[in-house]
Amino acid sequence: MKIGLDIMGGDYAPKATVLGAIAAHKVLSAAHRLVLIGDKPTALSLLEENNYSPDNFDFVHTTQVIGMGEHPTKAISQKPDSSIAVGFKMLKDGELDAFSSAGNTGAMLVGAVFSVKSIPGVIRPAMATTVPKLKGGLGILLDVGANADCKPDTLLQFGVLGSLYAELIYNIQSPKVALMNIGEEEEKGNLLTQATYPLMKDTKLFNFVGNIEGRDVFGSGADVIVTDGFTGNVILKLAESFYMITLKKGLKDEFFDRFNYEQYGGSPILGVNAPVVVGHGISNPEAIKNMVLLSKDMAESGLIEKMKQAFQ
Amino acid sequence: MKIGLDIMGGDYAPKATVLGAIAAHKVLSAAHRLVLIGDKPTALSLLEENNYSPDNFDFVHTTQVIGMGEHPTKAISQKPDSSIAVGFKMLKDGELDAFSSAGNTGAMLVGAVFSVKSIPGVIRPAMATTVPKLKGGLGILLDVGANADCKPDTLLQFGVLGSLYAELIYNIQSPKVALMNIGEEEEKGNLLTQATYPLMKDTKLFNFVGNIEGRDVFGSGADVIVTDGFTGNVILKLAESFYMITLKKGLKDEFFDRFNYEQYGGSPILGVNAPVVVGHGISNPEAIKNMVLLSKDMAESGLIEKMKQAFQ
Known part of the structure; x- marks a missing residue:
C-alpha cells in the first residue's frame, strides 16, 4: 500500500x-x-x-x-x-x-x-472533523466548510458519508446520526433543516436519531452530527477557540486535552x-x-x- | 416609570x-x-x-x-x-x-x-445575547433565534439595532459591528453573508469592521456580532454548554464566570x-x-x- x-x-x-x-x-x-x-x-x-x-x-x-x-x-x-x-x-x-x-x-x-x-451519486463531498465526547469516545461533525450552502438532499448524503466513516474508522456499530438544529422537535429549524428532517426520518441509509442543539455537540446523543458547511465551520472554530482559551488559562482537563487536533491528524474529505x-x-x-x-x-x-x- | x-x-x-x-x-x-x-x-x-x-x-x-x-x-x-x-x-x-x-x-x-x-421600517425584530470578552467588557450577538432564516437587508438592520444597543446599554462609542462568517475576506461565506457584506460595507448606519469567524467570538475585534438566528442560536447554546462543562469540572476562571447568564438577566428583543x-x-x-x-x-x-x- x-x-x-x-x-x-x-x-x-x-x-x-x-x-x-x-x-x-x-x-x-x-x-x-x-x-x-x-x-x-x-x-x-x-x-x-x-x-x-x-x-x-x-x-x-x-x-x-x-x-x-x-x-x-x-x-x-x-x-x-x-x-x-x-x-x-x-x-x-x-x-x-x-x-x-x-x-x-x-x-x-x-x-x-x-x-x-x-x-458517482454524491452531490457534494464534505469535510468532517472529529468531535471528542464528554463521556469518552469520538464522534464526527460534517460538513465543516466545503459547502457553505447546502440543500436537504446534500445533508441527507452527509448522513450516509458520516455514518460509514464513524462505523469503519471509529468502529461504532449503527452510528447515531443527528441533524444540527435550533430545537429538538421535528418542526423546528430553518427552511433547510425543516426540509431535511423528513428525508432523514424516512431514510434507511443510516440510524437517524433526530435533531440536536448546539448544547449537545459534546454529548453522547449523536455519533455523527450533520450540518451545512457554514454552521459546521462556525462550530469547529468556536470549539477550537474554547480549547485555546483553556490552554492559555492553564485549565488542564482530560476532556479538553481531547480537543487537541494533533491526535486526530486532520479532516477527511468524504x-x-x-x-x-x-x-x-x-x-x-x-x-x-x-x-x-x-x-x-x-x-x-x-x-x-x-x-x-x-x-x- | x-x-x-x-x-x-x-x-x-x-x-x-x-x-x-x-x-x-x-x-x-x-x-x-x-x-x-x-x-x-x-x-x-x-x-x-x-x-x-x-x-x-x-x-x-x-x-x-x-x-x-x-x-x-x-x-x-x-x-x-x-x-x-x-x-x-x-x-x-x-x-x-x-x-x-x-x-x-x-x-x-x-x-x-x-x-x-x-x-416602523424594521423588517424583523431580533433577540440578542450578551457576549463576555476575553480582555474584559461585553459585546452582543444577534440574532440568536427569533429568525431562523434571514435575508441580507434583515442582517443589515440587525447591525443597526445591535450597534444602538451596544452604544446605549454598554456605553460603547461607535461600536464595532462584524458579520459572522467562515473567512475574513470579503468574498468568503455562504450566499447570505456574501450578499450582506457589500450592504454593510457601504452603510453609514454603523461602524462595520468586516467578517469575523467562529474563533473570534470572544475577542475584542467586534462589539456587535451579526448573524442569522440559526447560526446565532447554535453559537449561544454551544457557548453555554462549554460554560456548563467548566462548571461541572470545577474549572474556575474569571472569564468563564462571566458566562453566567444570571448577571445579564436575559435577552432583549430589539x-x-x-x-x-x-x-x-x-x-x-x-x-x-x-x-x-x-x-x-x-x-x-x-x-x-x-x-x-x-x-x-
Whole structure:
C-alpha cells in the first residue's frame, strides 16, 4: 500500500512534515510504503540531519508549491508540478492508495474533486472533523466548510458519508446520526433543516436519531452530527477557540486535552473516490504522523468501496 | 416609570420571580415602580413569607399562565388573561414602560410583535445575547433565534439595532459591528453573508469592521456580532454548554464566570416599540432581578426612540 504525503504543505513544512513522516514510518508496517511528495533535496537533507535512512521512503520530486493563501482553483491549474497537484494525479492514476496534506485546504478540496472526483451519486463531498465526547469516545461533525450552502438532499448524503466513516474508522456499530438544529422537535429549524428532517426520518441509509442543539455537540446523543458547511465551520472554530482559551488559562482537563487536533491528524474529505485527509495548517510532526495514519486507516478500512456501494 | 414583570414565567416561578422582584426593588429608586403581573394571592403570600411589604409593588392579577412548552401564537390568542398577554397589553397601552418575563420565549416574541409591534421600517425584530470578552467588557450577538432564516437587508438592520444597543446599554462609542462568517475576506461565506457584506460595507448606519469567524467570538475585534438566528442560536447554546462543562469540572476562571447568564438577566428583543426582555427559563432570583434592571435600563436609555429615529 502506497501512502502519499505532501511534504510542502503546512505552516511548518517541510521540517514538520518530514519529521512527521519519520514518526509515521516508525509505526507503519512493511506493507505500507510512505511516498514523500515535494522538494527531494530538502527532504534528503532533513532525513540526513535526523539520521534516518532515505531508503525508508519513496520520493517524488516536485518543483512548485501552492501557498496557504493562494486561490485554490487557479493554483491547482497553474501549478501542475506542485506537490498537491502531483499527489492528486498519482492518487487518480492508482499510484497512491491515499493522499494527505496540511497545505491549502481549498486546493485540497478542489484537487480532490477535479482529480479523483466525487463518488458517482454524491452531490457534494464534505469535510468532517472529529468531535471528542464528554463521556469518552469520538464522534464526527460534517460538513465543516466545503459547502457553505447546502440543500436537504446534500445533508441527507452527509448522513450516509458520516455514518460509514464513524462505523469503519471509529468502529461504532449503527452510528447515531443527528441533524444540527435550533430545537429538538421535528418542526423546528430553518427552511433547510425543516426540509431535511423528513428525508432523514424516512431514510434507511443510516440510524437517524433526530435533531440536536448546539448544547449537545459534546454529548453522547449523536455519533455523527450533520450540518451545512457554514454552521459546521462556525462550530469547529468556536470549539477550537474554547480549547485555546483553556490552554492559555492553564485549565488542564482530560476532556479538553481531547480537543487537541494533533491526535486526530486532520479532516477527511468524504465522498470522493479515494482517501484524502487535510491537516491543520499549524500541524506539527505529531499531527502529520496522525494525518498519515488516518489516511492509511481510511485506505485499509474499505471505506471508499462501502461509500460507492451506498450510492449505487 | 412603571416596570412590568411576569411573575408566572420561568421554571422556578412564582417563587424565583417574586424573590427576584424583591431583590430588584431593593436597588430601584423611588422613581421606579415595579408592577407584578400574575396570580396576586400567591404573590402576596410569598411576600409575606419573606417579610416584604406588598406596598412596595403594584399588582395586576391574572388568571392564566402560558406554559413553557405551549405553541406561542395559539397560547397568546387563547389565553388573553395570561400574565404574558396582559403584560404586553399594558405595555402597548402605555401602562408599562418596560416588560420582562422568563417564560415561554416564543410567546414573548409573538406577544411583542403582535402588541407593541415592530418599529416602523424594521423588517424583523431580533433577540440578542450578551457576549463576555476575553480582555474584559461585553459585546452582543444577534440574532440568536427569533429568525431562523434571514435575508441580507434583515442582517443589515440587525447591525443597526445591535450597534444602538451596544452604544446605549454598554456605553460603547461607535461600536464595532462584524458579520459572522467562515473567512475574513470579503468574498468568503455562504450566499447570505456574501450578499450582506457589500450592504454593510457601504452603510453609514454603523461602524462595520468586516467578517469575523467562529474563533473570534470572544475577542475584542467586534462589539456587535451579526448573524442569522440559526447560526446565532447554535453559537449561544454551544457557548453555554462549554460554560456548563467548566462548571461541572470545577474549572474556575474569571472569564468563564462571566458566562453566567444570571448577571445579564436575559435577552432583549430589539426592533419592537418598547423595551422587552426575555429571561432564561431556569432563571433564579438573581437572574430575575437583573432581567428587571435591564428592562429598566433599556427604558431609561432612550434606546427605543433612537431606534425609531434610525429607521425613519
